[in-house]
Amino acid sequence: MNLRTDRLLLRPLSVSDLPTVYEYASDPETTKYMFRLPNRNLEETRSFLEHVSAEWQKDEPSFYEFAIIYDSMHIGAVSVYLNEDRTEGEMGWILNKKYLGKGFATEAALAVKSFAAERLKVNKLVAHCDSRNLSSARIMEKIGFSLESKGERQYPDERGLACELEYSCLL
Numbered sequence: 001m002n003l004r005t006d007r008l009l010l011r012p013l014s015v016s017d018l019p020t021v022y023e024y025a026s027d028p029e030t031t032k033y034m035f036r037l038p039n040r041n042l043e044e045t046r047s048f049l050e051h052v053s054a055e056w057q058k059d060e061p062s063f064y065e066f067a068i069i070y071d072s073m074h075i076g077a078v079s080v081y082l083n084e085d086r087t088e089g090e091m092g093w094i095l096n097k098k099y100l101g102k103g104f105a106t107e108a109a110l111a112v113k114s115f116a117a118e119r120l121k122v123n124k125l126v127a128h129c130d131s132r133n134l135s136s137a138r139i140m141e142k143i144g145f146s147l148e149s150k151g152e153r154q155y156p157d158e159r160g161l162a163c164e165l166e167y168s169c170l171l
């Protein structure tokens with residue numbers, strides 16, 4: 001299942017994307033505010049991609065991880081994870097730092113927001129970010145999300161405790 005925008009192709013993320021996913025998923029600068037990253041080794045990334053590939057094979061996946069392709073290059077990923085009754089989805093995105101600041105994440109997120117509304121028929125989307133991740137918060141606002149709450153995020157490593165923002169959008 002592919003989605004297209006003016007500049008991007010969004011296609012299922014797969015094990016064949018291992019080198020490019022590992023490049024951004026293991027980069028401490030890129031993953032500074034990502035809860036489950038950075039990946040510490042190639043095997044962590046491979047395991048994640050195998051899980052993603054298996055999910056894409058299901059008749060009704062519980063989540064959708066899309067590779068963001070620009071000019072034939074894999075530059076990042078955008079996702080939506082569904083709740084149990086498939087009425088709500090949580091969105092997320094990540095880009096290789098070489099491609100930041102060019103509107104790619106916003107463009108990809110808008111496409112997945114439309115996909116979630118039109119194809120998956122979800123009623124609500126949410127997204128979370130570390131309050132220091134201003135670029136991610138701006139993307140949420142650009143795609144029509146509103147700040148819903150502030151809470152705490154406990155990172156599972158030395159990053160410790162941080163303020164977490166939750167944004168949402170009714171569809």
